[in-house]
Amino acid sequence: MKHIKNHSLLYIIIFLIFAFESVLRITTVSPFISIGLLTVSGFSIFAGSVIYMLSLAFGKKGGKAFAIIATLISAVLSGAQIVYNEIFHTYYTVYSMTHGAQVAQFWKDILIGMGNQALPLITIVTVEILGIFLIVKSGKEADASYSKKVYLKSGCIAMAIAILFVSGSIAGGGKGVNSPFGAIFKVNSIDSSIKHLGFTAAAFLDAERLIFGFQPLMDGGLEFGDEIELTPEYGFNEMDIDFAALAETETDQTLKQMNLYFDSVTPSKQNEKTGIFAGKNLVMIVAESFCSYAVNETYTPTLYKMQTEGYTFTNFYNPIWGVSTSDGEYVATTGLLPKPGVWSMRESSTNSLPFTMGNQFRKLGIETRAYHNHYAEYYDRTESHPNLGYLYKGLGTGLNVKEQWPESDHEMLVLSTPEYLTPYEFTVTNDDGTTSTTSAIAPFHVYYMTVSGHLNYNFMGQAMCVRHKDKVMDLDMSEACQAYIASQIELDLAMEHLLTELEKAGQLENTVIVISGDHYPYGLTSEQISEFLGHPVDEKYEIYKSSLIIYNPGMEPETIDKYCSSLDIIPTVSNLFGLEFDSRLLMGRDIFSDTDPLVIFKDRSWISDKGKYDAQTGVFTPFETVTEVDDSITSEGAVSDVSEDYINGIISRVDNRFNYSRLILERDYYRYLGL
Numbered sequence: 001m002k003h004i005k006n007h008s009l010l011y012i013i014i015f016l017i018f019a020f021e022s023v024l025r026i027t028t029v030s031p032f033i034s035i036g037l038l039t040v041s042g043f044s045i046f047a048g049s050v051i052y053m054l055s056l057a058f059g060k061k062g063g064k065a066f067a068i069i070a071t072l073i074s075a076v077l078s079g080a081q082i083v084y085n086e087i088f089h090t091y092y093t094v095y096s097m098t099h100g101a102q103v104a105q106f107w108k109d110i111l112i113g114m115g116n117q118a119l120p121l122i123t124i125v126t127v128e129i130l131g132i133f134l135i136v137k138s139g140k141e142a143d144a145s146y147s148k149k150v151y152l153k154s155g156c157i158a159m160a161i162a163i164l165f166v167s168g169s170i171a172g173g174g175k176g177v178n179s180p181f182g183a184i185f186k187v188n189s190i191d192s193s194i195k196h197l198g199f200t201a202a203a204f205l206d207a208e209r210l211i212f213g214f215q216p217l218m219d220g221g222l223e224f225g226d227e228i229e230l231t232p233e234y235g236f237n238e239m240d241i242d243f244a245a246l247a248e249t250e251t252d253q254t255l256k257q258m259n260l261y262f263d264s265v266t267p268s269k270q271n272e273k274t275g276i277f278a279g280k281n282l283v284m285i286v287a288e289s290f291c292s293y294a295v296n297e298t299y300t301p302t303l304y305k306m307q308t309e310g311y312t313f314t315n316f317y318n319p320i321w322g323v324s325t326s327d328g329e330y331v332a333t334t335g336l337l338p339k340p341g342v343w344s345m346r347e348s349s350t351n352s353l354p355f356t357m358g359n360q361f362r363k364l365g366i367e368t369r370a371y372h373n374h375y376a377e378y379y380d381r382t383e384s385h386p387n388l389g390y391l392y393k394g395l396g397t398g399l400n401v402k403e404q405w406p407e408s409d410h411e412m413l414v415l416s417t418p419e420y421l422t423p424y425e426f427t428v429t430n431d432d433g434t435t436s437t438t439s440a441i442a443p444f445h446v447y448y449m450t451v452s453g454h455l456n457y458n459f460m461g462q463a464m465c466v467r468h469k470d471k472v473m474d475l476d477m478s479e480a481c482q483a484y485i486a487s488q489i490e491l492d493l494a495m496e497h498l499l500t501e502l503e504k505a506g507q508l509e510n511t512v513i514v515i516s517g518d519h520y521p522y523g524l525t526s527e528q529i530s531e532f533l534g535h536p537v538d539e540k541y542e543i544y545k546s547s548l549i550i551y552n553p554g555m556e557p558e559t560i561d562k563y564c565s566s567l568d569i570i571p572t573v574s575n576l577f578g579l580e581f582d583s584r585l586l587m588g589r590d591i592f593s594d595t596d597p598l599v600i601f602k603d604r605s606w607i608s609d610k611g612k613y614d615a616q617t618g619v620f621t622p623f624e625t626v627t628e629v630d631d632s633i634t635s636e637g638a639v640s641d642v643s644e645d646y647i648n649g650i651i652s653r654v655d656n657r658f659n660y661s662r663l664i665l666e667r668d669y670y671r672y673l674g675l
Contacts, residue, residue: 008138009055009067010154014048016071016131020078020124021198027120028085029195035173039180040198042165045158047074047200053155064135071135074200075128079121081199086113087455089522090322091190091199094207095342099380108405108461177604177655178616185217186655188340188662190322191603206341213666216659234270237575237583237590241673258669261660265584268571268593275578277552281511282445282577283498284357286332287491288325288406288453289484290517291318292547293532299472299485300492302499303549306513310551311558313591317565318546319601320519326379328518328566329449333357333388335570335586337600337661344665349383352671355570355586358389360579361445369393369420370447373401373412381449390447404463406487409452409494417498420444421505441505452490455523457483464490480528484521508553514573515549516566540605541612550576563597563607585670587657604654610642613650620647 021040026032051070055063084092087109114121166180173179173196177186183196188209193202243263250256297304321327327338330345333356338344353359358368369392370385372378376394385392393399393416401411423439430436452464457480459469468486475482495513502508520543521529530537537543548569564572567588574581575590589595599607604615611622622642663669 009064009135010048010052010151010158012131012134012138013051013055013067013071014045014158016127017048017051017074017200018044019127020074021200023120023123023127024078024081024194024199027082027117028091035169036180036196036198038169039166039173039196039201042162042169043198043201044162045165046162049155049158049162052158053152056151056155064138067135068132071131072128075124077203078199079124081194082117082120083110083113086117089320091194091202093190093322093341094203094210096323099343109456112456176615176618178618187216187604187658188214189602190341209341216655234272234274236267236269237274237571237581237593238267239580239582239675241582246673254663255667255669255672258660258663258667261656262584266595268575268583268590268595270575271590271592271594273592274575277512277576278578279443280552280577281443281507282357282361282573283448283511283513284333284445284573285448285450285513285515286329286518287409287448287450287515288518289455289521289523290450290453290488290491290515290547291520292545293529294453294485294488294491294521295547296485299475300488302492302496303488303515306495306515306549306551307547309553309557310549310555311560313548313560313562313564315561315563316546316548317541317544317563317599317601317607318517318520319544319565319599320522321602323379325449325518331566332516332518332569333447335567335588336664337567337587337658339662339665343379345384346380348665349380349387351387351665351668352675353388354670354675355574355581356388357445357570357573358447360389360574360577360581362389366443366445367420368445368447369416370449371399371412371416372449372451373399373407373409374451385447388447406451406454406462406464408464408467409450409490410497412448412450413494413497413501416446416448417501420446421501421507423505441507449518450491450494452494453484453487453521455521457481457487457521457523459483459486462487477531478528480524481531484524484528512552512576513549514569515547515551516569517546520544520546540614541601541607544601560591562591563599563609564591565599567600585664585673587661598650598653600654600657604651604658606650606654608650610646613647615651 018041021044025037025040029036051067055066055070057063058066081091084090087106170180170184173181175181177192180196183189183192184205190202190206193205197205243259247256247259247263250259294300295303295307318328321331321338322340323338323343326343326345330336330338330348334348334353335355336344339347358370362368368390370388370390371392372381372394374395376382376392376397376399381392381394382397395401395403395407399412399415401407401415421441423441425437425439454462456462457465459466459479462483465483465486468489469483471489472482472486475485495515498513499508502511526537526539526543529543533542548564548566550573565588568591569588571581571583571586571588571590572592575592583589587600589598597607597609606613606615609623611620613620620642
């Protein structure tokens, strides 16, 4: 008892740190009890010990004040993570904190998020108030004979205990990516760090990696696929790059390894779809929170028309990444996986990005424009989007949409279409030597990032939901579901206007429209998403199932059942337009090629044509085989020929794609290749 009284401040600080960690873990991590809880306990003891030992330098009163400030910071940060996770379904990083002013624009969403998580936030506040009271009262009955050296010794003992906790969890948790070991040595993911290490350790680890970089411990380095057919019916989507020769002369070991890796990647084959849209215009749209249940014959008839009269992808997935909209844009426009912990789109703004649609069309001498109907500089798009190959306009930089929340997609299209659908006049020389003036519309590629479908889905603060409220009140669904459809009606009106203006300009049949979402509508709860589906949604995979529209009037509608994702958009569209690109240098693959499908998720789970792998549990679930018997489909049971080698091979392939996508960004690899 005497010892406890003398060292009460140490115990109080450790208790507070662990309490805040526990509230965050209970609220955002599942399951709460796992090997990661042991690591969190260890790091809580360690952090508490460090705070305690630092407090000794300030004397009795100053030390208590220091302890109060330190624990208050911990309380605020844990509460902020809970609210951020409630809104964006991920955690904020140190990098995001340095750009916090932009996130503050969503103050209404933040208030709603705080309301939704009132209980854990109240718990944190209550615990901190109790902690302050205990800190102030601590040490009053302490033995005056105790020296500072004794207190330091106690702090060191606590730190040693913490190290034992952490070491035990690392040793006992295995060496996979879904483990404390993996979070420290293999994966740069704030989600993984918080799950396995706690937010205190995650914050310091994230800061260290931001400053010094991160080189993951890789199990393998090269990617071996099927043998290349030497005389295929079609060619390959590859460029004349001799990676082996580059590797042989390269002295930088990272670049050497990158050259060897890309030399080992099998390029995708060209196919009967190669170049079928060559010479046409392209309108590419990344639509805010767009997904399959936004497509409805009654409420969004234009989207429905485009979906059903174009390519229908029945197994298209749109995974969420670390920076929601910005990372969703990055994947859809570059064909690369985002680097965890940073805003990859912003970080790429000084890199060479030869395979974006903007840069590929600009290389052909075609006019390229991009528009966004919210603040132009948000996510630093004024830096990134010109580098994607576009003349970029947003709210505040030439796109004069009405400022509201959110802004109107329809108004954006009304204001922007004249900029590329207005004929220009030019002089031609006739056969008889005379000249005459004529006009034509220049070939174009336009990119839109919409905003009308943004959360929150209600009829109070979401202007587009309010605008179209009367159109959805007959829907027998919850208010949030009604409001979501209302927000997508604005996108539908924008597409209706686009088709109308293209037809007026005589460019409708000469234009291809590609629409995908930036992420699933995480402003809806799982229960609300289940209303659309008619059954409880599978939160591991199905929640990310979405819609990809590739539409050209007059095309033959086609259903594609192959598994694919937003990562495959750039190589697929590049192939459809017959553009020159190197499929080995992209992380996605052309959907129409014979390359085996692979859908990759943020936590390194994946779906192939043989089954689904959950990286969190390490469990592979094979698909059932089906066969056609007398015009009927008959199940034959689970796939039996999926070997451990196959599963481990795909795991390695996924790890490689995360790693080398990161290195492409960090090392400006395309520029190194002269692209």
